[in-house]
Amino acid sequence: MTDQPFSLLRNLAKSEPSSAERTDGKLTFVDALQEMGITSVFDIVRRAKPAFVRELARLSDANGALAYENARCYATQIVRLYRNQLVSSGRTQTITRRTGVRSLVDIGPSFPNLFKENWDLFCKVGAIEAKDSPAAYLTSLYRFALEELENSTPETNRIRLDDRRPDLKDLLIDQQNTFTPVPTLQIVNQVLTKAIDAYVDTVEGDKDKTIYQLVAEKKHPFLFPYNFHHQQITLGLGGKKPRLGELSYRVSLEVPATTAGTSAYGALQHNSAIAQVMMSGFSPEQQAIVLAPALPLEPPPAKTVDDVQDDQEDLLTITRFFKTHYGVSYIQGAANALDSLKVFIEKTGLNSNEVEAVLAVHNHAPYGSPNVLSAGHNAIEPQASAVKYGACYVNGPSDQQPLGLSRDDKGNARLINTSVDRFDRLQRMIRLQRWMDIPFSELDTLIMAVIRSEGAENTAAILTQNVLRALGTYRYLRSRYTLEPEEFAAFLHGLSAYANDGHLPMFDKVFNNPSLFDTPLVLNGSRFYLNSTDSNNNRTLAQICAGLQLPLTQDDLWPIAMDTRELIGAAPQDLIRNSSMISSMYRQTRIASVFGLAAKDSRALVDLLGGESYRKKVVTGKLRAAADDTNVEPDILDILMQLDWAVTWLKDTGRDVATLRRQLGIDSTQAAIPQSLIDQLNQLATETRDAALTAAKLDLLNLPAKDNAGTAIDWSGNVLKTLIDASGLVMAQALSLLDDQTLVIAAALEAKLKPINLEESEKAEVTTRLLEFILKGYFVQHRLMEGLLQTNAGLPLDRSETVMRWAGSSADTFLGPLLSATADAPLSLPLSAPGLAVIDALMTLVRYAEANQQLGLSAQALRTFLVYPQWLHATLKTPLELSLTSFYLLDRYRDWRDSGGHPETALLGYLSRANGLETARASELAQLCANLLAALSGWSASEVLTASAFLTAHGGIAISMHEVDWINRMHSTNALTGLAANQILNATNLTSDSEPELWKNVGIAVMAANR
Structure with missing residues (x-):
């Protein structure tokens, strides 16, 4: 090296030999500085003194402290000299006072004249090169971290900044990345x-x-697997938006009202079981871990060559499992590393308290209820242990002693009674607890409730799709209602007789907390009866009612108890104080309270949705077999989701279960018949007789007795028998869209007169007389019926005809039996059988009239759907009955009409066009119908066309109210989530087997909808 660059640096320390490396392995002072990358005194003072001294001592014997102080002195002097050169401009200033014109020129003392500033050394306020800019601050922090923090102490295990942020040293500081x-x-x-x-x-x-x-394939540590696109969807559909699975229910093509008694609700592109699984919130990789096949047993020593090969495959599977799921090596015959509590905690991320919780030992050991005796149990034993509560699943069905904790000879804590299968169960349980955020004991109770509900289909106690279905359904219900895990577990199996952590067992929490009687309710297997005078029996009933929060009446307790007695088994049984029967009664009442219903209303709603079959499923709580993909029979989970839909619909429309069942004719009311109604019917019968078109009145028309051929004409017989019945009542004609009955009757009369051989002029005269005769009778009869329905049901006059037709009746159909019942004497109480039949017919008309009033249907709308019931739903046929399906779809029509504000002719016109009553080319019909429906629904035509394309059965056209309602629900889901129609369909098509690209596309769409 040359002497020039280091002439000043040489003076910082005493003189040394000039050789670069001395015999003692140390460098000279100047060479050490070069090794340290120091070329000036300013490089030295930029460093912290301790760091400089320490690093110099590593390379040289020079006095680092003295060198640092000397460098600081030199640096100070250099800075001062530099500043002195900038202080003065070097210009001699005039001190004489100027006068006259010279005084007007500013050449006196001023800052530019006094100081020779270099403006290139200055910058604007806030500029990136300013000393107080973010860039300067970042640079200062970076230098501080490198030189003072990292070089402060010689620790070798320190994680340096270059390891934490290797990108910083290459970071380009410019205007964009500084202020963006x-x-x-x-x-x-x-x-x-x-x-x-x-x-x-x-x-x-x-x-x-x-x-x-x-990160999606990784299984250890336990925070993995992480599916980025699933996380996008989960976050994007958070808050009040419907999540995966719930979307399938919102846009389900069928709802419980349209397919009662089936599991079609929730099925769109996949069955409803998939929707329930997706509601769990688990990614495909998480589902795969939960549902992965159980590990093979640890192979014993092989006896044959084939056994060796099979054992090697099993051993490879086990070894791979421990490496991927726990991050430990498995060696056959050697102690499992996970037996060490320290290793187990490290690999699972649990703490010691959580390990005790998952094993249900020590502070989390279970205890049983003193009020559940062995005779009161059904499928479980009364002795409390970890294999009975808290850790049932992780211990499995093995006869081995339950998992526990112990200490070895060296005092190290270890897991005992472990096995390959139990470690597999442990990792599944730990992951499920973290994903669901439910305490271990409650999660174990819920899982075991599913397994026990499956019964003989799952004797190995493995996790099946039903577990994911149950977790998904519970997570959905918990987000909408107040529901605890052990309460939900009782929906599937029974009330737990065990607890831990200082809690009461679920049975005692329901029936014995607080204790309202001198003795608690004890499950001892004894019988009890609904009708008994025994004091102990009555106390049992009172205790049950107190726990279930039911009045001790025949309207409240009796239906629940009788359903339990009749439906819990294959044959009726006596009521017994055991776990299964008491849990069944709790299940029925708790389901009711979850949905805000009285127990009798909940039972009535369940019966409305699926009849006795549904009531039996609620009584037993049994799940269908998970392995049977072809079994679409609904189970308790499907019923819960359908109840959620039904309760929501009833609440939104302001209806109640009892009124709905009465309107549908399922339940009848036995009200007393007032005398005023009897008098009204007698008056109606009198007026009807006066208005009847009798043969005597017909003779007054002076109709020709014979035709031109001399053949006698039987006017009251062959000619008018299809228009006027034997009682003289005008018979109802086939219903059509034509509202003018004059034209309908005229057409029917013309058809009957056409074969009669009369002169045209004479036939025209006869036609006129007969038409006036028949119409007069028709209008009088209908005025009588209109008055009757208006008085008893408040029905507007213009809707009487269509309501009577809807009820399967008509003016002649009702008035005929009335005339027969009053032929010998007026009606009087008590009524005879014919009189009761008239009252029943009137009550049916009133019921249909009330339904029409509540639905707000116009005469034209009801007439249209009576003529074309398939315009409501493809399964409906003529005559249209008042059923849950028709009532619901008519209600959807009313909602469509009222919410859109469009004239009714436009709505009915769309259905007419969609069903091909108005001609259009098939290629143009789909687009035309999409345009019409878009205008009526407030959605864009392109979105309607995309959604309608899913309805492949009708060429991508919504042809019924059922399908229009689905389009409207798609529209509301679009407004709620921001997803387009095709994106909603893609989201409902997601399963654990879907391609990653589909998950990615949906994730991007959900994120885009949130911007």
């Missing part, structure tokens, strides 16, 4: 991705995989 905000998460992802990519390049099998693939 960057999310911290983005920086973290970039740094980690770069480091991971560098590592992955060294692993042969992972070289071509993306970072998202790697």
